[in-house]
Amino acid sequence: MNRTYIILGAASGIAKAVSRSLASRGHDLILAGRSQEELNLLAKDLETRHQVQARILVFDASCRAEVTGLLEASTRLNDAQLVDGVILAYGVMFPQPETEANLDLLALTLEVNLVSSVLVLQAFANAFVTRGRGVIVGISSVAGDRGRGSNYHYGCSKAGLSAFLDGLRHRLHDKGVHVCTVKPGFVATPMTDGLVNPNSPLCARPDQVARDILRAIDRKTGRIYTLWVWRWIMMIIRSVPEFLFLRTKL
């Protein structure tokens, strides 16, 4: 059945792959993001490749008013219909030494990855509950599973997002709303360019992540790691006793 999904942060590497997968199934899309130019290019690409409707919505996740207006704006764009699902795919990651030295950057990390994400998803969740149907996919990160000295600023923003999604799923599991937490490990995308080795067997391509996300939507899975091997890696990392963990360099 033809649905409409809104992709928040549509220009990101993972979002592009997810959008293409959804469009290949005939779903219409609302692409929301910061750069009108990029969104326009992506919309044309989806329309050309898959003959779906792709509309664009420009917003800045660091601007509170634009974030809280997203639900209404997307409904307006979708011919006054509430969208069928929302996929949150935006996020920022600065090198940790920069966020340690510059608290404004740390605040921006929290504002974008946590505060704005929670606000916008809560708004959509409320509307979905009222309707009794909806899909919410939040792309969090394995970095939120345990704070690590090298990346705990980004990690704490994603830990907060993961906890929010856990709770939301708990509350909505019998309300017809599917909430899915996606925890990617290394993914070769523009955000991680230069930070991860794209040839590593632990590093996923965006289309692999997209495939996992679509499968999770189909099967109404609550939480996924992608690649799957990260579930086991993070289980080990979480279970290392603190006194040992402190001696590691992670």
Add this chain to the structure above:
Amino acid sequence: MIALTERTLSGWGGYQPLSCSVAEPSSRGQLRRILDSQVEHPHVLARGLGRSYGDSAVCRGGTVLLQGNADRILSFDRATGLVRCEAGVTLADLIQVCLPRGWFLPTTPGTKFVTVGGAIAADVHGKNHHVDGTFGRWIRRLTLLLADGSERVCGPDQDGDLFWATVGGMGLTGYIVEAEIQMRPCTTAYFRVDYRRHRNLDATLAAMEETDSDYRYSVGWIDCLARGRHLGRSVLMLGNDARAEDLSAQQADHPFTVAPKNRKSVPIYFPNMALNRLSVSLFNEVYFAAHPDRSSIVDFDTYFYPLDSIHHWNRIYGRRGFVQYQALFPPGTAEKGLRAVLETLGRFGLASFLAVIKRSGPANPAPLSYLYPGYTLALDIPNVGERMLEMVRQLDKILLHEGGRLYLAKDSLMSEDTFRAMYPRRDEFLAVKRRVDPGNRFVSEQARRVGLIVTS
């Protein structure tokens, strides 16, 4: 902030890898910022999927720009077959989008894993060159980012000098952002192919001369190890577009759908000496025996891209890699030149699996475009060090003597003098480059080697 990573890059031949600074612009904005910052990025070079064989897409001391995010198809008019896309879109993408709607690539090289930008920069050709010319002939418009960061639109009818310098210009005139390509209408995804064996070079050339006008696609495989009276024995694969009535009932139900191939991969580099005279002549015997004269209906993947079903096939040549050598001879000296090349190959006994012969058609206006009417022979030469270099020197000598020419997209070794002799229109190209890129911001190792740079 644009992340730069150091990566070891080479061409598809894997010959002499080089450490390069690499960036993958995530957006048009980021791309423009890179081109705007002359100081941080004094030299830049676009790289597609790295399918050129030599050092055309590597650059010491420069920023190599990858196209992974520039893969958007922006419009396709199914009435006219005109497609507009970014330079990082692959030919495989275009097939996927256009073929189900009745349009195929106007011409294609032997792999669909090349980008549109790369196909333009190398002005690639295919089995139908004698009928349809090169890829550049089907480009209606290009959007370039120039060395000074400005954007420029050109086409055959709009700043034609810049356009034709960019076609075949190996990425040295500017960064290709978008292209408009005229696709070709088709009624099925299949081809009617006639396989014809010929016992030696004379028979092969005579057959190509005689039958090429009957076929849109024509190419031959040559056994480089056959000697004496079998020198130049070949299997010609001659094709035309299949019509709906040529298909089996099952194929005709879905004339544009081809079942995806079971893809294999070469997971590791073969030991350096896995390919030797014995193993290759064995392969060639089997190949020759396996292709009796016959006709069949073949899907586009099987006909155009037999090697695409084997990932990383280049690894069979081992870690030292190989060089590819494509020689073009004008009709007058083709027979003599090809014979001398094959005899030299035989003398050195350097095994080449894939030797492909093709009769080429008229040249186009691009000063660096490779083909003119004649015969071209392409072969892989494993890198065995000095003996390989000595053989290539001898081959170069034959080409220079017979008025032949090498292909930049395949070349790893050509000297500046050889290049000048083979490309008499080099100065026309450099005049355009002087106009748009006087400081040689766009440069590759190959450009430095063969002297495709502006000198003051």
